[in-house]
Amino acid sequence: MAELFEQLGFETNPLYERIIADILGKGYSIVDGFIPAQAVEILRTDLLEKYEEDHFKKAAIGNRTNEIVEAGIRGDFILWMDENLEDQSQKPFFERINDLVDYLNKTCFLGIIRKEFHYAVYPIGKFYKRHLDTFQNDDRRKLSVVCYLNEDDWKPEDGGELVLYLKPDNKEVPKTIYPLPGRTVIFESQLLEHEVKPAKRERLSITGWLKTR
Numbered sequence: 001m002a003e004l005f006e007q008l009g010f011e012t013n014p015l016y017e018r019i020i021a022d023i024l025g026k027g028y029s030i031v032d033g034f035i036p037a038q039a040v041e042i043l044r045t046d047l048l049e050k051y052e053e054d055h056f057k058k059a060a061i062g063n064r065t066n067e068i069v070e071a072g073i074r075g076d077f078i079l080w081m082d083e084n085l086e087d088q089s090q091k092p093f094f095e096r097i098n099d100l101v102d103y104l105n106k107t108c109f110l111g112i113i114r115k116e117f118h119y120a121v122y123p124i125g126k127f128y129k130r131h132l133d134t135f136q137n138d139d140r141r142k143l144s145v146v147c148y149l150n151e152d153d154w155k156p157e158d159g160g161e162l163v164l165y166l167k168p169d170n171k172e173v174p175k176t177i178y179p180l181p182g183r184t185v186i187f188e189s190q191l192l193e194h195e196v197k198p199a200k201r202e203r204l205s206i207t208g209w210l211k212t213r
């Protein structure tokens with residue numbers, strides 16, 4: 001394959017190849033430093049500014065046209081991001097995502113033509129119960145992408161772990177992932193149930209989906 005890519009003038013990217021192999025092999029990939037530290041800081045400042053200006057809303061369950069706020073299921077606040085606004089703080093993030101999407105489309109025939117991302121804040125004590133990132137009658141979400149924007153001194157005791165419920169050989173194996181700044185988790189939206197454990201400190205992130213259609 002590498003040789004064919006070479007003939008086509010296509011350069012293989014070892015990191016993206018690792019992400020693809022992870023997802024195909026175990027359904028998820030964790031990439032530390034996917035968002036460089038400086039960009040994380042700029043995004044965090046942007047998020048907090050918008051949060052303090054009250055632009056966020058209580059996150060709902062169901063899709064965008066059928067939303068129900070259920071505090072017993074999820075307690076985070078979100079703000080949808082709009083790439084077209086060309087917000088300078090968000091530009092490096094979207095460039096990074098678009099580069100990955102281009103690569104996935106060239107190599108995996110995933111046909112990702114849409115994406116949606118939102119900032120999320122989990123205030124202290126808030127969580128998101130076990131769920132799947134797909135809706136009834138809507139299977140457009142292929143990959144879920146979560147990028148953490150927490151402070152550098154985030155510790156395991158701060159809670160807010162993402163738990164992926166893996167099912168190798170049909171046996172359930174929980175995988176706990178700490179929301180460390182710059183860390184990005186990519187997983188199969190339709191296959192992997194997951195939850196966010198209660199945050200013991202304000203927890204900041206970007207969550208999004210790479211979609212077909």
Ligand SMILES: O=C(O)CCC(=O)C(=O)O
Nearest residue numbers: 128133146162196205207
């Ligand atoms: O923030 C996370 O770690 C995951 C968030 C999540 O599962 C969601 O927003 O659907």
Ligand SMILES: [Fe+2]
Nearest residue numbers: 131132133194
């Ligand atoms: Fe989710």
